Amino acid sequence: MQLILALDANALSSPIPMSLWGLKDLLTLMLSFNSFNGSLPLQVGQMVALTQLNLSGNHFFGNIPSTLGQVKDLSTLSLWNNRFQGAIPESLGKLKGLEMLDLSSNNLSGNIPKSLEELESSVYFNVSFNPLEGEIPSGGRFIYFTAGSFTSNKALCRPPRLQVNPYSSDSHHHSRTTKSILLRFVLPPVAYVVLMVAFILLLIYQRRQRIIPNGGALPLANQRRISYLELMGVSGLFIKEHFRMDKVFGLNFFCHISYALQIMQCNSYLAEYGLDGVVSTKIDVYSFGIMLMETFTRRKPTDDLFDGGISFTSWVEASLPWFNDEHRG
Template identity: 30%
Template sequence: MLIQLDLSLNKLNGAIPDVIGNLKNLLDLALHGNDLIGLIPDTVSNLHNLQSLILNNNRLQGSIINELCQLKNLSKLNLANNMFSGAIPKCLGNTSLQQLDFSSNILISHIPSSLWSLKDILVLDISSNALSGIISPEVSNLRAITLLNLSRNQISGSIPTTMGGLITLQSLSLAHNKLQGSIPGSLRGMISIESIDLSHNYLSGVIPKSLESLLYLKSINLSYNLLDGEIPNGGPFQNFTAQSFMMNKGLCGKSQLQVQPCRRGNKHISNKVMLVIKCLVPIMVVILVVIGIVFLKHNRDDGNYATKRDLTNLGAPTRISYYELLHGTNGFDESNLLGSGSFGSVYKAILPNEKIVAVKVFNIDMEEALRSFDIECLALCNLRHRNLVKIISCCSNDAFKSLVMEFMSNGSLDRWLYSHNYCLDILQRLNIMVDVAAALEYLHHGTSTPIVHCDIKPSNVLLDEDMVAHVSDFGVAKLLGEGQLEIYTKTLATVGYMAPEYGSKGVVSFKGDVYSYGIMLMEMFTRKKPTDEMFVEGLDLKDWVSKSTPHSIINILDANLLHKGNPNISNILPHISSIFELALSCCTKVPEARIMMTDVVVSLKKIRSYLRKMLGRRH
């Protein structure tokens, strides 16, 4: 009678078979550290005796199935470092879980309130996802919790004061979220706490002096917030270093903490000074009110015009009103709709000067869309490159936000690649990929603030009337600081094009763009999307190309290229093989081993030169 099955760290691939549900006496199932793909089979609901399910560090995807909630004896569930998406099942609150780890996936939506009902939970780690919403005051129900990690999500609101009731908690991380408000003094009630990380939020106010009473506190990280006032110096705070308080400009304290010294001003203020203050304050209030009224009136008058955002040097109008866009799109009529995405829609518009433009209208009800608007303005408004879509202007007020961009008459590369009405020949495809590579080379190495696009794919490449390619849609782009080689994010990108380190750990770097470019380069000449239904049971686009290069590429090449009457196809194939080999060098699993975009541009231009000579064409 099999009660334990441990196949971890064995390089297993493929999907978890449905027959796993036949092992009805199983208590522990460990498949972590393999290369498993696909979904969790719903037959696991038959494992009524299962106490421990460990599937972390694989490539499993899909939603976290509700059938797991039927495992009433399950106490340990680890799905970390996979590609699970969707929401956390609400029914998990009805289980007896003691350890739950969903970290490093791509889960979205709010944290279900039922999760705070897990009274037996010891370890709860849902970090490194894209979860939003607030931390419920009901968090205090986790009476047995020892580790709580909600870091690297999109959680907003304040830290609930009830969190101080977690007297068993030893490790708390809420870092890299959007938390606001003050640090509750009630946290002094977490008498067992050893580690607190609240860094990279928007917390303000003072550090509660009451935290000095946390006798077991060994580490605290409050860096990258908006805190002010004096840093406590008693209890465990005597041992903390400057690393705990970085980038809080309002903090003061000892010099070794690398903050400004606290001013100890004379507390005695003369009656004359007090009289002057009492007279000046009302006057200053009146002046500020008048200034505020004037400012609001001016803002109301100009509210329907574009925010300038340093657009004056683009050689185009910098003030385009909402009403001009409304008129130019016939009231944003569907007949002018060019496309829709998760953050908004793009319309064709005709300005009063008869210029045709594309207007990207953002969904102001989505916080992610507003952040995308800011990112695109910041990333694109000061960039100049032939192969980037130009921002002409932007229109921004409280009720409407849009970008006005160059109109690309030939639409997206995705449309050309997969439509039955169009067909790109070999040189056209190569020209487009050289254009895209040149754009990425510029973003990575040609700007004062390097930019990682993060979502390179055919639908984000637009073609102008001369079939010149322009990279667009910088809604999830990331700007790297000086000397930075990588940053971390949980912003969702497109499955199939994401580099492995991006999908599993949220690592963003130039090398991630290189990986996406390599996938797109393969797609360009095979006419197969990385999510094509043929790629199942461990086979993906990269493996398919790798197994066919260099000797069998005619079997993977887009049939349209073979049917175009190429008399020199046998001579062309070696150069196509070089393209596939270049693509594979972009997609190596280890980021450091991937080729640089500067080298990609050089290699592709050489291949294009050979093909032009062979085909007798200059362009």
Template identity: 30%
Template sequence: MFDAFGSKIKGTIPSEIGNISSLQSINMDNNEFTGSIPSTIGKLTHLDRIYLEHNRLQGSIRAELCQMMMLGDLHLNENFLSCPTPCCLGEITSLRRVCLHLNNLMSTIPLSFWNLNDLLSLNLSSNSLSGDIPSQIQNLSVIIELDLSWNQLSGDILSSFSAAQSLVFLLEYLDMSHNDFSGTIPESLVKLGGLNYFNVSFNRLEEEIPTGGPFANFTAQSFSQNFALCGLARLDLPPFKTKSPSHSGSRNILKYILPPIVFAILMVAVVTFLLVRKRRSTEISSEISLFQQWYWRRVSYEEILEATDSFSSSNLLGTGSFGSVFKGTLLDGSKVAVKVFHLQFMDLTKSFDAECEVLASIRHRNLIKILSCCVNRDFRALVLEYMPNGSLEKWLHSENYFLDVVQRFKIIVDVAFALEYLHHDHAPDVVHCDLKPSNILLDEDMVAHVCDFSVSKIFGNGETMIQTNTLATIGYMAPEYGEKGIVSTSGDVYSFGIILLETFTGKKPTDDIFGEELNLKQWVSKSIEANSVMKVVDRNLIKKDPNFCLMEQCLLSILRVGLLCLSDLPHNFN
């Protein structure tokens, strides 16, 4: 895998990349690459994922991409790509997620696209695509997310979807707004039981809006600014037409009635439309803003229930104040961790939203990766990477678990890299606010991943600190956080210092030997001053690590770094 996500790299993508013949994944998104996609990329026939979004690439989408018959994810969105999309992309039957939105693509959508039977997500929004949607859309038998908004597409929407019966059970997200579609909304769409988001605003649709199935939950913003739609009063539209022999007469009357009604709601419609683009998660469901992350796998409540054996206690990995985490196995056999939020307590929806907001924007090898989310009226869950080796806390304080000096050092370095990314390399800054050993998970290679962002804070507009009423874990909170609720990146560094000392001493900050007169920091500091560092080092290291005798000076330096992180002056923390 070639991973250069968010590395601020400028310049062109070198043509020599085609020489890495065994490459399986390219993660070069969120950089400043310019120029065109090199044609040599077609040599990488083993690639299954391409992430080149959020760059400044120009030119066309290379037809050489069609040589990658194992390609599953193609993310080229938010660039300056133009010209027609190569038809041969529709021949890559392995494609699962295609994101080409926010480019300058022209012409029509290749007909071959509608033959990608296993496609899960297709986002072609915010381009200059034209033409109609053929009846072959029914071939997208497992499509979950389809966004064609902000283009110049046209044609009768009814004829496009009338034959698409295979979409009934899977489609969850459908946006066809800001186009030139005409005709009526197909009544067959009421059978889309899983449809959570639907938008056909700013088209030329007419006649009655269906009322059954998911349409009972959609708001006026889903249908605003059309030619002659009518529906329930809550949709701010004219009422259903009464059918009579003088159908054409009624049509003429509507021509006089609709203009003043449309004008009356125009300003409200425009404002609410802009707002709904910004906060879909609160208007429709907390998960909608997350659909921008098209590489996520959609997971239903039923699949989560089956994956965790109905949240069996045998699959319970841990329980915290905000929720419980269960081990699960999805239908495709992948192991996951499912974090279920305790909605019976107040404000936990905010915690869910906060964690989603952070996880949706971060991407680093030492941060837990979100795979999906599931939101129902009374259920919130995140589907996360499963970490088979559990938490750092387990390895430090449970019997029959042991980490040598090198392993402990590597874990601490991993956590430091995670904080460096959150505090300095991510824009805006993210403060974790609850860093502790139980929130540091270890994968199969003992690489550390920081998790649990339920109380984290995202800084903006040059903020360096904020105040909150949400408290973190006693013993790991910085003094100014516990006493005044002041949150800053320095608070995370303080928590890191406590974790570092705990990792090498084996003592929790809340250990019984500590009290008002002595804490973990003072205990270590006094030992270093007395030149007796061996008295505070974890006994298990001395007993079990054969190389420990060579590590004393190294440990002394490491513990001093931990003490520096616990400086009494907040401005010294960073």
């Protein structure tokens, strides 16, 4: 029966209880991505059965206990992104079965111990983003490690094949804080703003759909525009052959603008066509005729002249006695 304690990615804080380090039969201890703090006691060396220890992404500080070298079966030791300081213990070189050692993003100083060349099973090794200095070991598994394992340190001396960037306190700080800033402060507001904008645009779209039903208006690109010259050319068509007067229905007319229109009969007022709620081409023709009469007479149906019971069309009829006599004849 394997004993595993996994409490990763919770909001746990405070130092680790001392009683935890006395669990001698525990095989796996996973406490990463919490807010644990304090230092690791020497009693961690009592967990002799431990094979995996992951304390990454916490706030542990102080020195890495040298007693970790007593945990002979340890295959994974991950302490990255904490606040450990001081030197890397020489005793870690005794962990012959250690396959993964991650000490990156801490405040470790001094040299990389030569004893770590004895890590015969090591596959992953990372001490980047620390103020380490001195010569990088060149024996053992170190011949297989790449520059990424040592980048952003203070003053490491390395073989030519390892292009290690010098240590930068700014990049060190950036590495440790960027992830938490993005997850806690940047992504939630951005996601909220995007959702709100999408919701508002959807409301505007639905509101416009209700105000202007589909097919209620022709696209502007499909409507024929009439130029000023065409409109002025229409005036030549309003001669006696194109007019007739009717006492019942008023003025009737037809005109041609590039193509023939039907001869439409219009009542004296637009309201008479709109009383029953029916819209037809007659309304458009009548409106165009009123517009032409307003243009040529410089009068409007709403002028004070027509308050005495005289309609706009009757006034036009009276202004054309020659046309009226011909109509009666």
